[in-house]
Amino acid sequence: QVQLVESGGGLVQAGGSLILSCAASGRSISMLNMGWFRQAPGKEREFVAVISWSGENTYYQESVRGRFTISRDNAKNTVALQMNKLEPEDTAIYYCAGDTDYTGTYYYPHQFYYWGQGTQVTVSS
Numbered sequence: 001q002v003q004l005v006e007s008g009g010g011l012v013q014a015g016g017s018l019i020l021s022c023a024a025s026g027r028s029i030s031m032l033n034m035g036w037f038r039q040a041p042g043k044e045r046e047f048v049a050v051i052s053w054s055g056e057n058t059y060y061q062e063s064v065r066g067r068f069t070i071s072r073d074n075a076k077n078t079v080a081l082q083m084n085k086l087e088p089e090d091t092a093i094y095y096c097a098g099d100t101d102y103t104g105t106y107y108y109p110h111q112f113y114y115w116g117q118g119t120q121v122t123v124s125s
Helices: none
Strands: 003-007 010-013 018-025 034-039 046-051 058-060 068-073 078-083 092-098 119-124
Touching: 003 092, 018 034, 018 092, 018 119, 034 068, 034 078, 046 068, 046 078, 058 068
Parallel strands: 010 119
Antiparallel strands: 003 018, 018 078, 034 046, 034 092, 046 058, 068 078, 092 119
16 A cells, blocks of 8 residues: 655645655656646646656646656656646645556546645636
C-alpha cells in the first residue's frame, strides 16, 4: 500500500506561483507512474499532469501545458507540481495519484490506484 500526502496549497493572486508536493510512504514509488489531478466545485476530477516512473516522460492537460511542471525525486519518494502563471480557472482541490498501468497522453481517475486527500489551491483575480 502507498499513502500519499499533498501539501503546498493556498491562496495566490492571478499570475502567481505555487509548488505542490506529494510525499509517499508505505513503499517506494520509484517504479510507479505518478500524476496530479484537480477537482473544482461542481465539476468532475480532471487530469492535470503525469510523470513516468523514470521521470523521462511527462504529459499535461492542454490548459496547463507551459505553465505547470511535474517532477519527482525518487530518492525522497516525492512528486512535485510547479504551477506558474496561475489563473482563477486553476482554482480546485489538487490530488496526487499513484500507480497506473496505462500509458498515454491523457489520464482518467479510475486508471490510478492510490490517492492523497487533496490540497486546496485558490487563485484570486
